[in-house]
Amino acid sequence: AQRVTQPEKLLSVFKGAPVELKCNYSYSGSPELFWYVQYSRQRLQLLLRHISRESIKGFTADLNKGETSFHLKKPFAQEEDSAMYYCALAPSNDYKLSFGAGTTVTVRA
Amino acid sequence: GAGVSQSPRYKVAKRGQDVALRCDPISGHVSLFWYQQALGQGPEFLTYFQNEAQLDKSGLPSDRFFAERPEGSVSTLKIQRTQQEDSAVYLCASTPRTGASYNEQFFGPGTRLTVL
Numbered sequence: 001a002q003r004v005t006q007p008e009k010l011l012s013v014f015k016g017a018p019v020e021l022k023c024n025y026s027y028s029g030s031p032e033l034f035w036y037v038q039y040s041r042q043r044l045q046l047l048l049r050h051i052s053r054e055s056i057k058g059f060t061a062d063l064n065k066g067e068t069s070f071h072l073k074k075p076f077a078q079e080e081d082s083a084m085y086y087c088a089l090a091p092s093n094d095y096k097l098s099f100g101a102g103t104t105v106t107v108r109a
Numbered sequence: 110g111a112g113v114s115q116s117p118r119y120k121v122a123k124r125g126q127d128v129a130l131r132c133d134p135i136s137g138h139v140s141l142f143w144y145q146q147a148l149g150q151g152p153e154f155l156t157y158f159q160n161e162a163q164l165d166k167s168g169l170p171s172d173r174f175f176a177e178r179p180e181g182s183v184s185t186l187k188i189q190r191t192q193q194e195d196s197a198v199y200l201c202a203s204t205p206r207t208g209a210s211y212n213e214q215f216f217g218p219g220t221r222l223t224v225l
Contacts (some may be wrong), residue, residue, distance in 0.1 A: 004151075043112070044152070044200065044216040086151050093209050095140070096165070099151030 002027040004089050006100035013077050014108050021072040021103050023061075023087030030092040033063055033070040036099070038084045047072075047085070057081070077107045111135070113217035115201050121223045122191045130186045130220045132201030140207055141184050142214060143176055144200040152200050158184060159207060191224045198222075 003026045013019045025031060035047040048056045050063040050070060061072045070087060087100040114133040122128050134141050140159050144152035145168075155174070157165040160181040169176070173191075178184040188195055198221050202214040 009149075043218050046213045049213075088151075095142070095157055095207070095209055095212075096154050097142075097152075097214065098154070101149065101151050 004100035019077040115217040134203030138203035146198040
């Protein structure tokens with residue numbers, strides 16, 4: 001069985017400060033990890049996936065198989081980063097996404 | 110072009126009523142997913158269609174839940190004899206090809222179902 005844990009329900013940071021959202025997973029096989037984001041009054045959308053190894057809107061995430069983590073980081077938070085963030089996992093080449101409970105990020109001026 | 114659309118956006122039902130939730134995926138998208146998102150939780154997988162074939166319904170919580178996609182485009186999620194625990198946001202997502210994880214899932218706005 002696959003499981004995703006986001007230990008922080010709420011995260012509040014000041015504009016310009018670094019932000020890190022934690023994500024831990026359990027899965028016995030080879031997983032693919034994703035971060036999805038939902039801005040206020042918008043729909044859920046993909047932010048980034050680990051296989052792309054890309055930085056989106058200044059966010060990066062590194063898959064650490066030893067620690068079974070996929071934390072999301074941004075060195076300088078902006079007010080427009082305020083949103084709900086979900087970490088998700090799918091078995092490699094499978095469709096079944098499992099989501100964490102989400103972290104609400106508030107970036108204060 | 111238009112994204113995934115869902116209707117109604119809000120539905121209030123009395124316990125025991127049947128409801129039908131509609132999803133219009135992005136035109137031409139092969140794969141369609143339904144998720145249930147309870148308050149304070151992440152989305153949970155319900156079922157997966159590839160064209161008109163329902164390939165996986167392992168996430169449907171009970172036999173009161175039924176989904177169909179008869180012509181491989183629009184899908185309907187039906188809940189019979191609704192219970193209070195069915196109250197949730199129901200999300201639909203689609204992808205242009207097969208549902209393999211490397212294909213980004215495009216989500217609709219969701220239908221918020223409240224069962225009184």
